[in-house]
Amino acid sequence: TIPVIIDCDPGIDDAIALLSAFVAPQLTILGICTVCGNQPLANTTRNALQITELGYRLDIPVFAGCHQPMLRSPIHGQFHGENGLGNTAFPAPQKSAESLHAVNFLINSCERAIASQQPLTLCVLGPLTNLATALRMKPDIAAGIGRVVLMGGAYREAGNRTMTSEFNMLADPHAAHIVFSSGLNITALPLDATHQVILTPEHVAKFIKVSGRISAQLGELMAFWDRNDVRRYGSRGGPLHDPLVIAYVLAPELFGTEKARVFVEHDSELCMGQTVADWYGKSGLVPDVDIVTRVETNKVFALFYELLSRYAGK
Ligand code: BDR
Numbered sequence: 001t002i003p004v005i006i007d008c009d010p011g012i013d014d015a016i017a018l019l020s021a022f023v024a025p026q027l028t029i030l031g032i033c034t035v036c037g038n039q040p041l042a043n044t045t046r047n048a049l050q051i052t053e054l055g056y057r058l059d060i061p062v063f064a065g066c067h068q069p070m071l072r073s074p075i076h077g078q079f080h081g082e083n084g085l086g087n088t089a090f091p092a093p094q095k096s097a098e099s100l101h102a103v104n105f106l107i108n109s110c111e112r113a114i115a116s117q118q119p120l121t122l123c124v125l126g127p128l129t130n131l132a133t134a135l136r137m138k139p140d141i142a143a144g145i146g147r148v149v150l151m152g153g154a155y156r157e158a159g160n161r162t163m164t165s166e167f168n169m170l171a172d173p174h175a176a177h178i179v180f181s182s183g184l185n186i187t188a189l190p191l192d193a194t195h196q197v198i199l200t201p202e203h204v205a206k207f208i209k210v211s212g213r214i215s216a217q218l219g220e221l222m223a224f225w226d227r228n229d230v231r232r233y234g235s236r237g238g239p240l241h242d243p244l245v246i247a248y249v250l251a252p253e254l255f256g257t258e259k260a261r262v263f264v265e266h267d268s269e270l271c272m273g274q275t276v277a278d279w280y281g282k283s284g285l286v287p288d289v290d291i292v293t294r295v296e297t298n299k300v301f302a303l304f305y306e307l308l309s310r311y312a313g314k
């Protein structure tokens, strides 16, 4: 199996990603880290705990991470409802987060991965604050990270939070800069990829049918995700941003990538958080990020149906 850590800010699409990962037999989820992003840290942590409970995975420890971005003041998501989970009511979590800070958990896990020669896959579904902080604290941990698969950025697509910028990059552009210039193996799923996977009301109806005991809550989360913006997305529905990270880890053959050096703007009011790819070698630096630009949309949906239908047997 693939040892992974999921760093996230649930978030409706983070929640769908977690629920998909929980039932994937190929993954060993060592822990879930939370960060300030779609909601303040206390809420993203509570939401992560509630989702582990909904998904019957109270065995996975949850570690609360950074309360604030590195330099800028926090911004939060706009499409996730008051509680960050589409206003779906969940019982108060039975379990609390671990006492260890998520950044220390990341560092410890990487050090263990180095010692056991089993590099980790880090799935990052929110702002990159925790990973950037870990890299600043202990740069040597890079040797324990096989690959970072992250959702964030926008290249030929326009931004979703500002004209130029995608939310996760804008929420902590300094952290994103640190990670993209770290030399780690990175696969990035930008809006260019995630806008190819629109969860339409028809898909939602199908997911509700197959997902057994979680179908009521999953249906509510998914229904809330409808942006109702046909001009931008080509149909009703919303992009399955974060779940694509999980799909990529499970089935990279369903995605096409292009390699480029990536720079993150962190010093401009107009373009703050913009991801800039050096497609044509202008920087003279080695291209080192795999940017997902093509997605086998139908096969990816088939993968999610297969995964989420496993809840029918629970
Ligand atoms: C990203 O921003 C957040 O609101 C989503 O959870 C996703 O990670 C998409 O831009």
Ligand code: CA
Pocket (backbone or CB within 6 Å): 008, 009, 010, 011, 013, 014, 038, 125, 126, 242
């Ligand atoms: Ca997210």
